[in-house]
Amino acid sequence: MRIKGVAGLRGSVRGLGVLAGLGILLAGAACYPGDGPSNVQDLDVVLTLYDTDVDFSSFRTFAMPDSVVHIGSEQSEDLIDLPRTYDDLILELAAENMASAGFIREPDPEAAGADLILLVGALGSSKEYWVYQDWWYYWGWYPGWGYPGYPGYGPGWGWYYPPYVGTVKFESGSIVLTLVDPNLADGEDIPVVWTGVSRGLLEGGGAQGRISYAINQMFTQSPYLGR
């Protein structure tokens, strides 16, 4: 037979309270656990959109310009200008992937026409964020020896940690490939049948590899383009 005294019950309830508090602290540190992205490439995204009513097997030829259209600060103050260092690589990869999908590049589209036109563009953006950490991130001010270096003056206000205020800036670049059907043009409106977009931070190295992977992935995740 167990004898339960008031003191014992108080102890068990107190113990439960401590356990509950510890548990809540532990769980409180775990809302979004995990390491998250470990390098810049982990933040690269490839997105493709297509018109589900289009039969891509009906297209055979395509045309594409010999330059990348850069959209930058001239078009919008929210955009930044990207260097043209990788333009040739982008055009080469786009053409290669279209060929691998079974399309034939029309060398003289103005004379012979083409089933599709592939437009290639690039744009960059810059976002800035304010970061603010208030004084309670630190111990605030604490009693010390008065002014540092003058011990013996008794407790004083010691050091005060001012709040940290700073900015963080992210620059991102996007490559946009667009397939349009010029034979369905209605005035200046030309229907878009497929779009591939890749976006990543303009940080870190390996840009050539990241661009190659992104453009190849656009076509890898678009098997319906294949003939």
Add this chain to the structure above:
Amino acid sequence: MRNAIRTVALALFLVLAGRADGNAQAQPWWWGFTYQTSLTTGEMKDFVDDFSWRNVGVEGRSKIGPNATLGVFFGWNVFSDEVDGTISFDGLDVSGYQSRWVNAFPMLVTGHYYLGERGGPRTYIGLGAGTYWIRNRLALGQTAVTIDHWHFGLAPEVGVLIPTQAYSDTYVSVKYNYAVKSGDMQRSYWTFGIGFATPY
């Protein structure tokens, strides 16, 4: 949130009011705290395939008979997953490194029935009913999407209450949490708990 608070407050009132039987000696409450592991199932497993070690629960049970209790349960279950692949919708495909999280907060009114005799190990079965507030978050590239929903839910449970000391009990439990579809999302998961409680 207000509806949930009202629901919980009403449940607490009903439980406490049901104990006001005019007896000068108040019926005792049984308080328990559990640490749990959990495992996603069904549609939830398609979003987050995780066996989680980050789960806690707090509950109180009031005796309504020699072998039965009525009470409340509050919990916090955290799930996470990392996926590197392509997700597809109608006409849209997206590839990239994804981090996914689900935070589930069950708030339940519970009823339990106990087998065996007081003073020894007692197996119990129970059922919880109430609401789950569930936050779903997906981060892809530089973008994150968070979707929160309230769900009605049920949680059948089996467990064993083991008296371990003069002033506390240990108990283990297995519970199936089923949060009914809300906003086109249905969530379900198992929890496996070990806990400490005031003596029953």
